Amino acid sequence: xxxxxxxGGGYVQTGGSLRLSCTASGRSFSTFTKAWFRQGxxxxxxxxxxxxxNGNTARVADSVRGRFTISRDNAKxxxxxxxxxxxPDDTAVYYxxxxxxxxxxxxxxYWGQGTQVTVSS
Numbered sequence: 001x002x003x004x005x006x007x008g009g010g011y012v013q014t015g016g017s018l019r020l021s022c023t024a025s026g027r028s029f030s031t032f033t034k035a036w037f038r039q040g041x042x043x044x045x046x047x048x049x050x051x052x053x054n055g056n057t058a059r060v061a062d063s064v065r066g067r068f069t070i071s072r073d074n075a076k077x078x079x080x081x082x083x084x085x086x087x088p089d090d091t092a093v094y095y096x097x098x099x100x101x102x103x104x105x106x107x108x109x110y111w112g113q114g115t116q117v118t119v120s121s
Contacts, residue, residue, distance in 0.1 A: 002025060002111070002112055002113055003024065003025055003026060003027065003029075003098070003110045003111070003112075004022050004023070004024060004025065004029070004096045004097070004098060004110060004111060004112035005022065005023050005025050005112055005113070006020060006021065006022045006094065006095070006096050006112040006113070006114060006115040007020070007021050007022075007023075007115060008020040008021050008115060009094060009115030009116045009117045010116075010117070010118070011118045011119075011120065012086055012117075012118070012119055012120070013119070013120050014086065014087060014088060014119060014120065014121060015085060015086065016086050016119070017082070017083060017084045017085075017086065018083045018086065018117060019080055019081070019082050019083065020036070020080065020081040020083070020094055020096075020115060020117075021078055021079075021080055022034070022036075022078065022079045022080075022081075022096030022112055023076070023077055023078045024077035024078075024098075028077060029077065029098040029110065030053060030074040030077065031053050032053060032098040032099060032110070033050055033051065033052060033053060033098065033099060033100055033101045033102075034050065034051055034070075034072055034079040034096065034097070034098050035047070035048075035049065035050035035051070035096070035097045035098075035099070035102075035103075035108065036048040036049045036050070036070060036079075036081045036094060036095070036096060036097075037094070037095045037097060037105050037108075038090075038092035038093065038094045038095065038117075039092055039093050039095070039114075040089075040091060040092040040093075041091075041092075043092075045095070045105045046061070046105075047061050047103035047104070047105065048060065048061050048064055048068065048081070048094070049061065049064070049068060049069075049070035049081060050070065050101065050102075050103065051070045051071065051072050051079065052101065053074075054074075055071065055072045055074070058070050058071075059103070061103075063089075064083075064090075067083065067084050067085045067086075068081060068082065068083050068084070069081070069082040069084075070082075079096060081094065083117070086117075086119045087119060088119050088120070088121040089119075090117060090119050091117060091118050091119050092116075092117060093114040093115065093116050093117075094114060094115055094116075094117055095111055095112055095113075095114045096111070096112040097110060097111050097112070098110040
């Protein structure tokens with residue numbers, strides 16, 4: 001068992017949309033910051049978005065600002081990443097994480113196994 005489980009990845013064409021979900025497994029993460037990171041082929045894991053425990057404040061990376069939206073529903077123990085106007089450069093494995101208010105992957109303690117997003121050119 002993993003603490004977080006992602007879903008919603010898939011194949012889309014340029015300009016398409018996807019919504020990723022990440023649900024807690026085995027425990028509550030309602031008091032944790034939740035975040036999304038991604039790792040493209042041959043690249044290091046990079047920050048995408050994060051959201052405070054109560055969902056009142058969110059931050060997104062410059063590369064996805066205006067296109068991606070992070071939200072959470074603590075009653076469902078789920079965090080979402082809405083992705084619009086997808087580009088080939090968005091192709092990556094997307095990971096959900098729980099931890100501190102940070103954009104540094106190494107500072108997060110809880111991770112999902114990732115879900116693949118592929119955007120055709």
